[in-house]
Each structure stands twice: as structure tokens, then as C-alpha cells.
Amino acid sequence: MNAMIWQVLQIILVVALAPLITGYVRWVKARLNGRRGPSPIQPYRDLYRLLQKEAIVAHSASWIFRAAPYVTFASVWLAACIVPTFTTNMVLAPAADLIALVALLAVGRFWTALAGMDVGTAFGGLGASREMLIASLAEPAMLMVTFSLSLISGTTAPGQIVAFVLAGNVGVEVSLGLALAALVMVAIAENGRIPIDNPATHLELTMVHEAMVLEYSGRHLAMIEAASMVRLTLFIALIATLFAPWGIAQPGAGPLGVLVGMGAFLAKTFLLASALAVFETSIAKMRVFRYADFLGGALLLGLLATIFLYVSEAV
Amino acid sequence: MNQQFSYDIAHLIGATVLMAGFSLLYQRRLFAVLNSFAFQALALAAAAAWQAHVQDAPHLYFTAAIALLFKAIAVPFALHWLVERLGIHRAVETALSIGWTMIVGVALVALSIMLVLPVTAAAAALTRESLALAMSVVLLGMLMMITRRNAVTQVVGFMALENGLILAAVSAKGMPLVVEISIAFSVLVAMTLFGIFFFRIRERFDSLDVAYLESYRGDRS
């Protein structure tokens, strides 16, 4: 019964928290740039305003164009519900593991990319093709991270991994570090942050994600934006949960434990968000065709992470 | 007369056939080739007759007669006539120099002796050397067909080969069908000559060099 409650709480939490995190990152970046910047809750207002505007759909667009925002949002949302944030005791936990998580993100991407090509403009295709290039390298990298985690903990279910780590059978491992690095690179790529993409730009040579959704407006755009916000939350939560699970509530923990878990989660989340902001302000965007090297690096790190397990075993 | 003597005579004649085979290889002039072939045929006839006498197998006399009349007389004359009629130039065109031909020939004889003598230890003594000799004659005939260019010499080589076969056949004690076989061969030879002559009168080929005859050689793709 508790599991059900926590699950619902989690479903609401991820959606509710997502705009705040995005806004917080923007705010911190503005501060670091020496601007006052919009308040962290600005994204809520933006989304609401977008919902009020009428949606404009191109003549050439098919039903895919209109379905895509909802499907994307739903799939990302579903993915976010699986990642344990404050407790691992949730009904959905066994329904999908990290592999399914990766696949759910892929669903969202699939539809966004199709939507980008649906109208039949040059920009849409450009965005879609670049997005898919990034994905075709980021996804394997993330799977390799999953692989190494499952090799360490013997499971692919995030909840079980957390339990395993908290049980303290994991010391500081080289491969864990590598996996973390890989996951961070993937997260950057998947969320279209600098240096891969710049969510704030509309300069056609550099934009990826924005180019895909160029044709969207009104509530459709709102869905797309929300989806990317949730995705950011998801990744932050994922990193926090998998690599720093301390404080998270285990099955059997009472409401108090859950409360502690919630606090710990929020703390970790905003810490990571600030780190992201600092990172983004401190480096520059890279050329489109260097993505391959960047993400290939991520994939390689993931592979090394698995290999290193045995190296450390062997020695 | 005692066995041994008859064997020796048989071997003597066989050796003569072989010598004739070598002299065939040795000749440089066409007519000389024909003559030494005639001589070989003569020797063969003698061998056949002697075997007929020794094994008292009368049918071998018939073989001897064929060898004498057909090979030793008719064929050489026919070839003479052909050569003159067709105006074939009289020198033997060799593909392998005569000296080398002789050396190879000797090697072949050595080979056949090495093969046959240990083998026929059990066989009737009569056949022992004769078989070795016959085999060498066969190989020499083939060698001649290979190393001599123009058709007449090749035909002669073929007939020499065949002489070797007949020699083997007659010296095989009591072998039936020798007559039929020698007749069959005579037919072959006749056909060869006929063929040569036939092509000629059809005015198809200017010379009888078989290599020339193969100028088409089939299937140009």
C-alpha cells in the first residue's frame, strides 16, 4: 500500500519539481554571468502562458506532428517515475529497469525526431539527423554504464542497485568512477546542454534539439519544453540515486525515513543543478562533428568501466 | 632344338625391332625414315613368324604375313607416293634435337626394362625380355610422334608404336585374337593414310604439317 502512495507521490514530484530545477539552473547561470536573471520559478509561468496560446500546425503536418509532444512527454514522465528519488519502495520499480529506462527515453526521442521531419522543412531534418547521431552514441554509452553497474551489483533494477550500494558491499571502484563520468557525459548530451547543444540559442548552425521543435507552438511547445525539463530532472535524479544513494529510503522505512529521503534528494538535486550551471558557464560549445568524438569517448569510458572490473579483480 | 635357343632368337629379333625404332628417331631424311620403318616391319614379321614356329600357333603366320605385305611393303610405298604426289619437302622437321631424342629414348628403354624385368619373373620366360623390348618400342613410337613435326613422320611414329604392340601380342604365349587385332590396326593405319590423302585432294591444306592443320583449334571466344 505504501508503495502505491510513494509511487503517486513520485509521479507528481518529478513533474512538479522539473520546471523549478530548470529555472534554478538558468538563474544560477545568470548570476554567474553577472546578470540578475529571471526568477527560478519563471519556467512555470512560461509553460502556463504557452498553454494559453493557440497551437499552429503546418498544412503539411500529419497526425504524428500533433501526437508527438504528448507521447514524448508521457514517455519521459514514465521514465522519470521509475528512477527512485526519495525511496526505492515503489510499485513501478519492478516493471522497468535501467535498460527499459534507456529505451523509454529513446521512445521520446524517436517521436520528436519524426515530428521534426513531419512538416518537411530543412531545419526539422537538420535537427532530427543531428539528434539521432547524438542518440546513436549516447544510448550505447548509457547501456554500457548500466552494464557495469549490473556487473557490480548483479542487477539492472535501480532500486536493487541502491540497496546493494547502501548495504555497503561496494568500495571505491575505478569502474564506478568511469561509469559516473560516462553517465555525466551522456546526461549532458541527452539534455542538450553545453558543450553539445545550447538550449538558449536559435542559431541554425549550432542548434540541434531546438531545430527539431522549431515548428511547435502553444501547448505542443509547452509539452516539449516540459518533457525536456523532466528529462533533466530524471538524469540528475539518476546520477544522485545511483552514485550517491545515501539517505534514500529503503522498503520498510517509515514516513520519517521517507521524509529524510526527500530532504536528501532535494539537497543532492540542487547541488548537482548548481554544478551543472557552473560547468556550462565555464566552457564553450563544440562543433557539431566533434560530437562523435565526445560521445565516442563516453562509450569508451562505459566499456572501460566494465573491463576494469576484471582488471581490478585480476590484480 | 632347345628352348633357350629359341628364346635367344626371339630376343634377338625383338632387339632388332627396337634398334629399328632407334634408327627411326635417328633419321634426318624422310625417305630414310620410311626405309627404316620398312625394316622394322620386316623385323616384326620375322618375330611373328618365329613365334608362330616356336609356339606352333599357325595363326601367327597370318600376322607375320600382314606385317610383311602391308607394313613392310604397301605402306612405305604408299607413303613414298604420297610424299612425291604432295610434294612434301624431304627433310624431317624435328621439335626436339635428334641427340636429345636419342637420350630420352634410352631413358625410356631403361624405364621399361626396370619396370618389366622384375615383374615378369614369374611369367613364362619367353615373354620376359620381349615384353620389355615391346614396351620400349611403344614408348619410342610415341616419342617419335611427339618430337617429329610433319604428318608423315607422325604416322610412321604411330605405326612404330603399333609394331611394339603387335610384338608384345605375338610374344604373349597363346594369346588369341592377335590376328584380328593386327587387322584392326591395319584398318587404323589405312584410315590415317586415307585421311591425309583425302584432305589433300580436297585442296584444304597446303602442307601436311599437322600443326598447320590445327590453325583453327576450336572455340575462339
Place this chain on the structure above:
Amino acid sequence: MLIAGALLSLPLLALFAVLVGRRDAAHSITYAGCFVASIALLAGGLTYLGGHDASPRLVLPLGLPWLKAHFRIDNLSALFMLMINLGAAAASAFAVGYSQHLPQRRRVTPFFPLFLLAMNLVLMADDAFIFLVSWEFMSLASWLMVVSDHTEEENRKAGNVYLIMAAFGTFCLLPAFGLMAGPGGDFTFDAMRIKDLGLMGGFLVALLAIMGAGSKAGLVPLHAWLPLAHPAAPSHVSALMSGVMTKVALYGMIRILLDLHGTLSWHWGAGLMLVGGITAVMGVLYAVLQDDLKTLLAYSTVENIGVAVIGLGLAIAFKGDGQTELAALALVASLYHMANHSVFKTLLFLGAGAVISATGHRSLTVLGGLLKRMPWTGTAFLVGAAAISALPPLNGFVSEWLILQSLFKGPAMPHWAMKFGVPVVGAFLALAAALAATCFVRAYGIAFLGRPRSTDAAQATEVSFGMRWSMVVLAVLCVVLGVIPVTVTDALSHAVQPLTGVQFAVSADLGWPWLSPVSATRGAYSGTILVMFGLALFAIAIFTVHRLGTQAIRRADPWDCGHPEDIPQTQYTSQSFAQPLRRAFGHTIFQARETVVMPEPGDDAPATHKVTMFDPIWSGLYAPLGRVIGWIADHVNRLQYLTVRGYLLMMFLTLVFMLLVVAVRQQL
């Protein structure tokens, strides 16, 4: 009885098609007959998949006199009968309409039933002779259909390569069976099962079986014929060849390696797994760069075969290492993927066929915007594309999930080769899966979305009833197979149990909808639950959005960053979409080079952009082979033009040589 009747009806249908092939109706009737027959065979397969071990046998006085012809349907055969005849039924139903406006259809229809017959016989064969006869006859029938449109030069080339490679495969399997049968020549499978091949024998059999069956299945580098032959055939045949015939090949591999060949060491599994990984990646890399829709699908078949073979290799490795539980898991995963692939690849090829019959084009660059003109085809194709891209909740994801799960267990084996090999293969597999998604986003986006790039595409109309529904049924099947995974794995475990010795079962402590191999805590997946929650969230999202905001929609011209062009050519083409991938992957592997010629200012010549690529495997392996044969042939051919004297010399030398041999051997 049912099965026998269906099998017998097939040759009669072929005869019928030959005799009255002039009439239009004859073709529809034939295909309808094929549809009925394959449904019957499907039913037959279902009845025998029950897992009862009394698998029916039949011995006919045909084939080799002292051997006779043995037939048997065990669980494995029954399972594959399901896969095969499902695709066959769909393809036949599709062909009823499709064959009507097919050029050269008289060269296709008669062979189609024979093709079905041959494939089913391969599955039922219980001795090596019948197996190989059916196997080769299968190639023969499909070859005739590949070259059906024989006036096209490249089709004839495809036919050449195909039949020759098929013969190569047979000449690999033949000695393998010979070795298993032994000098005595008892070719029945029962005799082979109990025979113990030595170390060397086992090695040779495994190698030959992998090469022989692999060449038919399309393992790199023996795949060369596949992307040539599959597109050359009419689409309903391509669907069968890609979706179904490759499964027959894999069936052969499983039958030999896991059933007949008793003693496999884990090395073979490791090797096969690696080959599968390479095949998967190479196949999808080829696929993602293709412009011809059917060639693209053919290459993606290569990829999926690679994925399935990874699972198969793992199963062999686990079995060879004695971990039968995991072997069962890996084998189930592999079989699951085969079944899925036979569904969605058939669907996709039929979709391609629909596109061709509607537009007359196969090249992506002239298509576009078909979804609005062919909603049924477009939607069905979308489902297929999503499924083959391994997106949940469709079937493609489940099998890839299972394969990954079994792959993650790979390092549990106490061999360093596996410990280090498995992660690499895992990386290959992940890469392949991701690239497959890219490939099909590209294919679907270019062909079905955007604006039509040619008038043919603009005037396309939806295909006829039968074609439409054969696709829709397959699409539904894609969903069903994905949503109820546990039911499927239970069915598969019937076939797996005799091969691995243990029954594959999901752990009990989670229950039906949860697919949780080995143990509940090792990670689980439940398509059912996921779909329910997903739909719920989807509904909530739409509801709240429509609650909070307006529902107003305004149709307008595309904005396109402020400067819209209504020339369709300004859209991204298949080539431009592939460009980043070409730069990232093609540059090294395919030597992809781009040359852009920009005219000088004032020069009104058009700018040109040319891409040059070359196929490393073809130009590295097959072309040299052809050159070598040609060289030898040229030199041998001189023997045709010698003189009589020359030939006499050859004769003489032969004689002397043999005499010398005898002389020497007598001295010894």
C-alpha cells in the same frame, strides 16, 4: 493429416499456376490457396508445440534407397513452423492483391508455393539428405523468384551471387553432415545425435555448420548476396526471404549446433557471439546509409540476424560451460528475437511493397509525405519501424532486453575470453540498437513524412483491402508480442527445454505480467504494466493540458525559422540526413568521401555534391576472389589451343609419370 494435406496442396497450386497462369484470377487463386495452406500449417505447428514429447514421425520410401525419407516435428520444428507460416500467410494474403499489377508475375506465382513447401520441409526433415534437398530446393525456388524480373541486369547479377552463395552454403553443410554420419553413411538425425565426433570432428562440424547456415542467414562476411537478392525479388517474396527464410537458416544452425552436435565447447559460443556482434553493427551501418528502401531493409535483416546470433552464441557458450539455466535464458532470448524479426521484417517489406505499388519507386529520395496519402500503410509501417528500433512496449524491445539480460550474465563464466568479450559484444549490440532507431527514423521520416518529393509520391493512393489488412494484422501482432512477454517466453521454453535440458521459467515471486529471468532481484520488465501506466500518464497529460489551456488549432504554412520555401527539394533528403553518420562512421569503414563543387560567383553552373563510398567486404573479399578465378581460367584456357603434338605430349608425360609412380611404389 492437416499438415500433410497442406503440404501436398502446395505443389498442386504451383502446377495450377503454371497451367493457367495467363489469367489474372489464377494468380489470386494461387495466393489465396497459399494463404489457406499456411494457415493450416500454422495450426499444425500450434498443435505440436504443446510440449508433449511424442513428436510425430513419418518415413517415406523416397530419397536414398537404404535411408528412406524421415520426417519429424518436434517442439523446435513446431515453433519455427509457427514463425514461418505466419509470415507466409501474411505474404500470401498481401500477394493476392499485390500480384495483380506485378510485371513478370508468371515467373513468380508458380514458384511461391514451392518456396513455402521447401521451407516447411526443411523444418520437418529428420535426416541429412531430405534436409539438404529441401534446403537447396528452397534456394532454387527463391532464386527463380529473385531473377523473375530478368531483364534487369542487376537482378541477374543478384541471382548469380545468390545461387552461388547458396551452393557454397550447401557445400559447407554437406561435409558437416557427412562427418556426423561417418563413413558408414547413416544420415538419420537420430544416428547423428548419439555419435561422438572427436575433438577435430567436432571442430570441423561446428565450423562448417556456422559457415553453411551462416551464409544463408547472412552473417558478415558471408552476407554479400542478401542485400542484392532480397530487394531484387518482388516485395512479398522479399518479405518471405528476409523475414522467414533467414529463420530457416538459423533453425538449421540451432538444429546442428545445439541438437545434433552433442559436444560443443564454450569457445564456439564465444566465437559465434563475436561474429553476431560484428554482423549486427556492420549490418546496421550499411543499412543506415542506404537510399533504396528495400536494400535498407535487407541490411537491417543482416543486423537483426546478428542480434539473434549473439543470443545463440551465448546459449552455446553457457551450455558448453554447463550453466543450463542461463543457456535456456539466452536461447529463449534469441528465439524471441527471431520470432519478432519474422513479424516486423515481413511487415516492413510488405509496407515497402505497398509503397512501390503505390508510387512505383524504391528510392527514398523521390518519396515523402506518404503517411497522409496512405494512412493505413503509413501507420502499420510506423509500428514496424518502432518495433525494429527496439522501442517499448513493442516486441522488438522485449527480445533485445532479454538478450542484454543474458549478455549481462555472460561474465559470470569463468573464462577471461568471455569476461572481456561479452562487454565488447554488449557495446556492439547497444550501438546496433541505437543505430537501428536512427536508421528507421530516417527511412520513415523521409518516405512517409514531410512533403512529397515527386509527383508519383504526391499522387500515391492507399493500397487495396487485402494488402492493407495483412500489414495491419502484423502490426497488431508487434504490439501483442510486446505486451504479453511472459506468455511468449512460456511458449518458447517448450522448444528450448529439450535443447538445454532445463525449462526456462520466469521467477515465480513476481507473477504473470513480470518478465524476470533468473530471479526477481536481477531486474525485471513488464510490458503490460508499463503500457497501462504509460497510457494513464498520456491521458492525464492530454486531459490537464486541455483543461489548463485552449484547444484551438490554427493551420498555417510552416514557419521554418522565418523563411519558408515551398519547394519540396529544400527538405532534408536521405543523403543529407545520413551525412553526420557518414562523417562519424562511414569515413573510416566505407572510405566515404564527399566532394563539393561550388561554382565561382557569376558562374551559373549548378553546385554539385558527390559522395563516394566503397564496400570493404565486397571489394576486399569477393572481388579479389573473382579476379583470381578469372586469372586461373585465362591461363588454363591456353590448353584449348595446343596442337595435336602438344596433346600427345601431355598424354605421353602422363603415361611416363604414372609408370614412374608405379616403378617407385614397386621398389618400396
Place this chain on the structure above:
Amino acid sequence: MSLDALIIALSDNPLLLILAIPLASAGFLAVLPGWRLASWLNIAVSGATFAASLSLFSHRPPDTRLLFIDDFNIYLVALTTFVGFTTAIFSAGYIAREADSARLSDLHLRFYHSMYQAFLFTMLLALTANNTGVMWVAVEAATLTTVLMVSLYRTREAIEAAWKYFILCSVGIGLALFGTTLVYLAAQPVMGDGADAMAWTLLIKQAARFHPDLLNLAFVFLLVGYGTKVGLAPLHAWLPDAHAEGPTPISAVLSGLLLNVALYALLRFKMLISANPDTLAPGPLMILMGLSSLFLSGFMLYRRGDIKRLFAYSSIEHMGLITFAFGMGGPLANFAGLLHMTMHSLTKSGIFFAVGAITQNGGTKRLNEIRGLTVSHPVLGWTFAIAVLAIAGLPPMGVFMSEFLVVSSTFARQPLLAIPLIIALLVAFAALIMRLQAMIFGAPPPMPRHAHGQQTTFGTVLAYTPLLLHVGLVVVAGLYLPAPLVRWFEHVAKLLG
């Protein structure tokens, strides 16, 4: 002695009938004017011979010193008479169309028919003779008759082919005779003088006591001698041209029958060798020649421009395969060899029937001028395709069965020997398939004026019937072999060791 043998034999013996019919008709046809009647008579006579040969199945005549029938030659006799019969049917149609195109004079045709029967006679004699010498004479006579028929067209190419054929085979025959003499010498100490030492039926019983080394020596000469006639590389040179330049019916019987007869002679002697424990195994030599033939013909196929030479080389290939099989020995391989002999002669003669029709329809023998047969002549084209696929070794045709047995049994015993075999077979297969596709597919060339392809004249019917018959038999045999045939094969396989 041979006289009383004759008298014994004369007491009702279907064999004599089988031999007498073609011999007599050869004489009769030689004087019969008018080719139309002659060609019909030819059919009738060959049919009669075939019928007579069928009577052998019901009861076997007793062995005589002159003739005999056993499990080995009974089916070869039947096969020979059968193919002789079908070829006669085909030749009637062929000759009719040749006569229209006026390439052959009346005299030539009369000569042709007479020689055809004479040829059948010599082959049947060679098969049934119970005497090594008689068999030799018969084979030689067969050579002569075919030489005459190959040179029938009197074109430069035909005469050259005939000349090449004549010279090479005469030498080969000569060597074979030497081998025969050696065998006699080996037998003579045991069996005593005279015909007994040449009678198969007696030799095989005593062979164990012959002098082994003499047999070895003999076998070399026999292999080279009869091997020339079989067309084993490198003794094959006569075969392609003789096939290509003669009339197509002759090519059919050359490939279908003569090669088999020569091989039969060789195998009889191999029986003697293998019946003698002390001899050197003849296997390696035969395997060597078989492989060389396989490789040579396999590569030769790629550069052929003439359709008849193409299939002549494929005959060399298959003779090589058969020789290889017998060289391997053992029940499986021998069975496969015997089966392959039968299948090959049926298939290949069928192919030559088709080739005859094709060349007459299109008026050319050049491969690159033959296109789109399945379009221009559907029945002919597809039947031809089936026949070629069969000879290429694809199921469900009979050749596949024998190739299956050869390759599998070889690999089971000598993997290293099987590998070159497989490679050679693949090379040849590829060549044949490419050629086949080029011939039966693509757009057909415009019909030359003297081509009566489309309207089915009676001649074309005559030409197609035997073709369909042969292909049908081959397809059936691929799925089902009659029991008695199998029994004979198995028995002979045992004898061949």
C-alpha cells in the same frame, strides 16, 4: 574354339538379338536411299533394340565365352539402348531440319544413319563382350565410327576435330591394348593359354592369384588408354572439339554413352585389380586424374564461347567426379559413382537434345548470341534450365543425390581430399550458373530468318519429346530409385571394392 562358343551362344540368347539388330540394320541403312524413311527406320530399329534389352530383365541369358550379362552391364546395356532410342527420335527431328537447311547431302545422311547403328552395335558389343580382346576391338571400332560421324559436316573445323580425335584416341587405344596384353600375361600362367585368360567371368574368379606387379603395370596403360576415351584431363583434348563439331545427336551419344562404355572397360579391369590383395591400390591414380579433370574443366567453363564445347567440358567435369568416386572406393562412393554414370548420361544427352534445338532455332552456337530462351521458347527454355540445374547438381534432380554421397562420404574419410573436390565443384557450378542465366534470361535476340522456332512443327515435337522424357526421368530418379537398380548398384559397388 570361338566357333563352338558361337554355337553355344546361338541357342536362344536375347544378347545376340540385341547385337544382331543394330548390326544388320547398319548394313541395311547403308544401302537404303531416302533419308526420311531411313530416319524412321532408325527409330524403329533402335526401339526394337531397346525392347530386346528389356527382355534381359525378365531372364538373364547364360554366360558364354563370347558374351555375358551381369549386374554391372545389364543396366548399362539398358541405358545404352534407351538413350540410343531417344537419340534416334531426336535425330529424326534434327536431321529433318538439317536436311531443310541443306547442309547434308542424301549420301551423307544415309552414311550417317548406317554409322549410327554401327556405333550402337560396337558399344553394345563392348559392354557385353566376355573377352578383353573383343571388348578392345569393339571400343576401337566405336572410335572409328564416331570419327567418321564427327567429320560428317566436312567443314574445316569438323575435319580438324575428327583428326585430333582420331589421332589421340588411336594412340590411347594402342596403349589400352598393351595393357590388355599385360593382363593376359598376368592371367596366362594361372588360367593357361587361350581365350579363358581373357574371359571376364573366369578372370574375376581367379584374379587373386595373378601376378600383382604385372596387374599394376597393366592398369597404368589401361588407365591412360581407356582414360583418353573417357576424357580425363590431361587426356581430354579430343573431347570438346569432337562434341562441338559433330552433329548434335552424335554429341549426345558421345557424352551420354561412349564415355560410359570407356569407363565401364576401365572399371572391369579395376575389379580385377581390387580382387587381387597384393596389388597397389589404383585409387590414388584415379583420384588424381579425377581431380585434375574437375579443376581443368571447372576453369575451362569460364572461357567458353561455344555452347556445345561448354557442355562437353561439363562432361569432362562429371567424368572426373565419377572417376574420383571410384578412386575413393567403398560402398557409398562406388554406389554414387554408378548412380552418377546413369544420371549424367541421361541428363547430358538430354541437354544436348536441348542444345540441338536451341542451335537450330537460333541458328548459332555462340553463347553470347543465345539470350532469353525462356522468353522466346518457354517450353524448351525451362526444360533446358531444369536439365542444366540438374547437371549443376541442384536438387531434387538425381545428380544431387550422387554428389551428396560422394562429397559426404569423402569428407567423412579423407577431409583433405574433399576440400579440393568441393572447391572444384563450386568453381564449375558458378560457371555453369552464370552461363545458364545468360542463356535463359534477358531479352531474346531477333529471330534469324531460317528459324522456325515459334510454330511447333512436327520436327520440333520430335526434338522435344526425348528431352522431356530424359528430364522427367532425372527428376523422378532424384526422389525415388527403383529397388532392382539399387540392388545391382550395391552388388557392383561391392565388386569394385
